[in-house]
Amino acid sequence: MRIVVIGATGNVGSQLVPQLLAEPDVTSVVGIARRPPTAPDPRVEWHASDITEASLTPLLRGADVVVHLAWLLQPAHDPALMRRVNVEGTARVLEAVAESGVPALVHASSLGAYSPGPKTPRATEAFPTEGIPSSPYSRHKAEAERLLDAFEAEHPERRVVRMRPGIVLQGDAASELARYFLGPFVPQSLIRRSLLKAVPDVDRLAVQVVHASDMAAAYVLACLRPVTGAFNIATEPVLDPPTLAAVLGAQRVPLPAAVVRGVVALTWRLHLQPTDPGWVDLGRLTPLLDTTRARTELGWTPAYDAAQALLETVEAMGRGRGGNTPVMRPRARGTARALEVVRALVPGAGGTG
Secondary structure, three states: OOOEEEEOOOOOHHHHHHHOOOOOOOOOOEEEEEEOOOOOOEEEEEEEEOOOOOOOHHHHHOEEEEEEEEOOOOOOOOOOHHHHHHHHHHHHHHHHHHOOOEEEEEEEEOHHHOOOOOOOOOOOOOOOOOOOOOHHHHHHHHHHHHHHHHHHOOOOEEEEEEEEEEEEHHHHHHHHHHHHHOOOOHHHHHHHOOOOOOEEOOOOOOEEEEEHHHHHHHHHHHHHHHOOOEEOOOEEEEHHHHHHHHHHOOHHHOHHHHHHHHHHHHHHHHOOOOOOHHHHHHHHHOOEEHHHHHHHOOOOOOOOOOOHHHHHHHHHHHHHHHHHHHOOOOOHHHHHHHHHHHHHHOOOOOOOO
């Protein structure tokens, strides 16, 4: 079986590629990324390609499965760029899958695709996927779902799987996550369990997470088994304020949601941190996921619980850890760090990296 992974160097792709190589039924793995690893695995056929520009069809020919992971979480201050990669890039991937005759597509959707809903009962995969309007990330995930709907209607002979995970965490992604959500002004060394003394107790704030290794295992199962449709992927326990406080050994500090959102919105507008206020809405308004289908039909069993995934990531973030791919590299130091600060204060300065 020949499997092509688009976005093979990110948080999930970095775990998925080695897991695929370990499968006896997988005969070859093709990794597509804008910036391939500096020390690539020789067992992988690597291609440096940007999904918004490259001719993808030749790269997909002969594949049995295409896994589409390429997605931008930032820069939220440039929604046009994000949409060009996330939505228009997904459309180009679907077009290439159709043109190259690939029989199966596994797509990285998200908890963020779901419409606002209650935390109980938990949402199955049949819950509406219209997204959270205030979140560009969520809107793009919902738009991608509509593209998949149209693709399935036009190509009913193709096998299409949609993976809808909670937040994907791992130690190797700590610096990447810090860049995406904290920005250059917050020292990673402050993100330590011993220093996290307070947790904001915000109404309805509750999120689900999954370790990247377990997420990759779910993708492997989706590639190898004849399943179709959507799968919610998340682990227990749900990370709400009481659980976060218990896991981190911190105190809960009650805060109105409007205050938290207002602070996030103000600091984002001032370019003091990169997280737009839509992420607050995402954490509060999306439903909690029912993962029954993943466990029964996909046969997925996670090795890490949510507390383990969170603590591994927090510890790695405090130590400045990163992965061995360009997108997951440890935080820059010296002149490169100064350039990150300049880019945050003056959008467009110094290029896009």
